[in-house]
Amino acid sequence: MGQLDNKVAVISGGSSGIGLATAQRFVEEGAVVYVTGRREQELTAAAEKVGAIAVRGDTSNPADLDRLYDTVRADGRQIDVVVANAGTAKFAMLEDVTDEHFDLHFNTNVRSTLNTVKKALPLLSDGASIVLVSSVSGSSGTAGYSVYNASKAAVRSFARSWANELKGRKIRVNALSPGIVDTAGIEDALVAAGLDEASRREWKANYASAVPLARWGRPEEQANAILFLASEQSSYITGFELVVDGGATQLGTWS
Numbered sequence: 001m002g003q004l005d006n007k008v009a010v011i012s013g014g015s016s017g018i019g020l021a022t023a024q025r026f027v028e029e030g031a032v033v034y035v036t037g038r039r040e041q042e043l044t045a046a047a048e049k050v051g052a053i054a055v056r057g058d059t060s061n062p063a064d065l066d067r068l069y070d071t072v073r074a075d076g077r078q079i080d081v082v083v084a085n086a087g088t089a090k091f092a093m094l095e096d097v098t099d100e101h102f103d104l105h106f107n108t109n110v111r112s113t114l115n116t117v118k119k120a121l122p123l124l125s126d127g128a129s130i131v132l133v134s135s136v137s138g139s140s141g142t143a144g145y146s147v148y149n150a151s152k153a154a155v156r157s158f159a160r161s162w163a164n165e166l167k168g169r170k171i172r173v174n175a176l177s178p179g180i181v182d183t184a185g186i187e188d189a190l191v192a193a194g195l196d197e198a199s200r201r202e203w204k205a206n207y208a209s210a211v212p213l214a215r216w217g218r219p220e221e222q223a224n225a226i227l228f229l230a231s232e233q234s235s236y237i238t239g240f241e242l243v244v245d246g247g248a249t250q251l252g253t254w255s
Contacts (some may be wrong), residue, residue: 179245
């Protein structure tokens, strides 16, 4: 038997990276999994690959979220697990931060997390599990990512407050805070920041050297941690932040 047999899960940002790895892990554990993402072709291919149900949408658009949950409702299902994973990260030093830069991060990382969970509430079964994907950046001061860092700190704060608000329904809410993970999104962010190939290699090597395990994390490792928080293996855990970063923050090497 799988850890999520007969469970229904919704994962935002499921086209690639941590979201896709989590969808695959959940399907392997017996769950019916709905994934959503903005890029239809990429989402459809990813969902077919892992055996999930694709519902294209932008989680920062409330109408798209309504369509996602209407699909679940039309299938006659309740939701047992929500993984709010959609997010974005862009580089900007303080003097270069614009209103557009701020709005991008707080709409995508904060408002969409809020609406993803809020709009799921009518379909959530009692005893459900909610996992919010934050970041170790929410507790760090990485230069050039101040707005991103603040947005992820807000996501971590949501987990505490919502765990308290939803305890009457035995719904657990926890946060996963990954460290540096080898995903296409990281590469895209570095390219967008203007780093050439050599500079990107140097940046990645520097971050790996600051991790006690001396390497970047893999999406599959984050997916395993999300599975733990989603399953009965963590039945006595709520309001918690699980940091999966190769020991960097606990051993004082993260900067």
